[in-house]
Amino acid sequence: MDHLHNYLLHLADNALILGHRNSEWCGHGPVLEQDIALTNISLDLLGQARYFYQYAASRAGAGVTEDSLAYLRDTREFKNFLVLELPDSDWGFTVLRQYLFSQYQYLLYEKLVDASDQEIAAIAEKSLKEVAYHVRWSKEWVIRLGDGTTESRKKMIASWNILKDYVGEFFIASDEEKMLTESNMAVDPVTLREKWISLVNPVFEEATLEFRLQKWTQQGGRQGMHTEHLGYLLAEMQYMQRTYPGMEW
Amino acid sequence: MLNHVNIFYYGDIPDAGGSASENNKNNFAEVNWPLWEVFIRSKQGLDHKHVGSLHAADAAMAIENARDVYTRRMEGVSIWVVRSEDIHASNPDESGMLYEPANDKVYRHPTFYNIPDSITHM
Known part of the structure; x- marks a missing residue:
């Protein structure tokens, strides 16, 4: 498959995997209002994933559909960032991960709006408003919990101690990104790093959390080298299509 | 009990x-969290209508919660929230004294005028 196909899958997988993780909170949120808020975000992400999968499927041709891309690929074929597949330990982890990713995704889509590929530009433009709200919602929670009670603060620090090993992966350019950036079909993520830090830093400050982005990072999601958690996630998410191939409802 | x-x-x-x-x-x-009453304006030019209530820690969260709970199906373009405890209500037990005296005063309705044909939308 070509570079653009891989890039589209990467964009779609990010949205799908985080959307699925968030959807696991459905019915388990701390309060009804936040349960609905996070479910809304899940649905936004699922919608974004669908657009990218549909575009990838239309280019790939015979036999490939948005469903086959989402439900019939195995772990090694998924190209999402590792951080998005990590299981949720608590609400603090969920909102902090959402904030760190949404802030990255916002900067990315903001650039993709000007991509030379019309489809990608259109999807980015539509998604940008959704992501702007994700940033606002999650940022609010990071500040509340970081600068909250002793307990909430402890959990936020513990969450960051896990997440800090993963978020650096956002800013490593993959082979296809390097190739596609030349024709302005993708964004070189390295160029987003400084801006991202300058936006995240004050939020951590307000949340009284210490923020330092280390050089070393976990990586490999783009190449299909995932954590053990993705297999369990896919087993649950893909169960229906794998057990009853081609089923519709 | x-x-x-x-x-x-x-x-x-x-x-x-x-x-x-x-x-x-x-x-x-x-x-x-304290309870908040939510008012939504459905489109430009119409007034805010009470749509329900929700829990939130403060006004900012109340507005975000209202957005997520009450505007998911394109219901609104504007949100008001107010702490439920700040709403003062009339007592239902006093409804006789408060409202029944108006029952026999139909002349307060502007229905005894002949409207000129040139006036429409009345």
Whole structure:
């Protein structure tokens, strides 16, 4: 498959995997209002994933559909960032991960709006408003919990101690990104790093959390080298299509 | 009298056995966010209408919660929230004294005028 196909899958997988993780909170949120808020975000992400999968499927041709891309690929074929597949330990982890990713995704889509590929530009433009709200919602929670009670603060620090090993992966350019950036079909993520830090830093400050982005990072999601958690996630998410191939409802 | 009733709140159901009722009763104000009434304006030019209530820690969260709970199906373009405890209501027991005197005063309705043909939309 070509570079653009891989890039589209990467964009779609990010949205799908985080959307699925968030959807696991459905019915388990701390309060009804936040349960609905996070479910809304899940649905936004699922919608974004669908657009990218549909575009990838239309280019790939015979036999490939948005469903086959989402439900019939195995772990090694998924190209999402590792951080998005990590299981949720608590609400603090969920909102902090959402904030760190949404802030990255916002900067990315903001650039993709000007991509030379019309489809990608259109999807980015539509998604940008959704992501702007994700940033606002999650940022609010990071500040509340970081600068909250002793307990909430402890959990936020513990969450960051896990997440800090993963978020650096956002800013490593993959082979296809390097190739596609030349024709302005993708964004070189390295160029987003400084801006991202300058936006995240004050939020951590307000949340009284210490923020330092280390050089070393976990990586490999783009190449299909995932954590053990993705297999369990896919087993649950893909169960229906794998057990009853081609089923519709 | 209601001591035998176990009160559970959303997301606060104990894993196994036990009852959260004592805890919840004693710390109701501490463990629950205050209640807010939500008003939504459905489109430009129409007034805000009461649509329901929700829990939130402060006004900013109340507006975000209202957005997520009450505008998911394109219901609105503007949100007002107000603390439920700040709303003062008339007493239903006094409705006779308050409202019935108006019953026999139909002349207060502007229905006894002949409207000129040139006036429309009345």
